[in-house]
Amino acid sequence: MRNQLLTKVATCESAIPPYRICKPGASDGAVLLASAGTDKLMAVNDRIAFAVAGDRGDVVRLGIAEVEYGATVAAGDALTADASGRAVVAAPAAGANVRIIGFAEVAGVVGDIGSMMLRPSLMQG
Numbered sequence: 001m002r003n004q005l006l007t008k009v010a011t012c013e014s015a016i017p018p019y020r021i022c023k024p025g026a027s028d029g030a031v032l033l034a035s036a037g038t039d040k041l042m043a044v045n046d047r048i049a050f051a052v053a054g055d056r057g058d059v060v061r062l063g064i065a066e067v068e069y070g071a072t073v074a075a076g077d078a079l080t081a082d083a084s085g086r087a088v089v090a091a092p093a094a095g096a097n098v099r100i101i102g103f104a105e106v107a108g109v110v111g112d113i114g115s116m117m118l119r120p121s122l123m124q125g
Contacts, residue, residue, distance in 0.1 A: 005063030012050035019068040020085035037080035041101040069108045092125035
């Protein structure tokens, strides 16, 4: 289930598979694949992969987006990015802040394409 309220065209600075979490790139309007819960998480790549640097495509910035899960997720869980840009449950670590990209709308397991309400925020450890 998706309900994308704001989708923007972005230029990728690396290959990004579909349904993966993105962070800002070095250039304005560019994105990179997120690779940690401490990245500045900002969007989710839509259904079409960015194959090579310089590709342009849609990223979802607001609303309910489809995202690939990287672990078991329950509805309502706060989500962050794993090393592959997949959504995993956010858990604070002592002395480390974790960025949240949003909240799971549906439960799922690794490899599932689930729905997530985008709501970037910070979880303080």
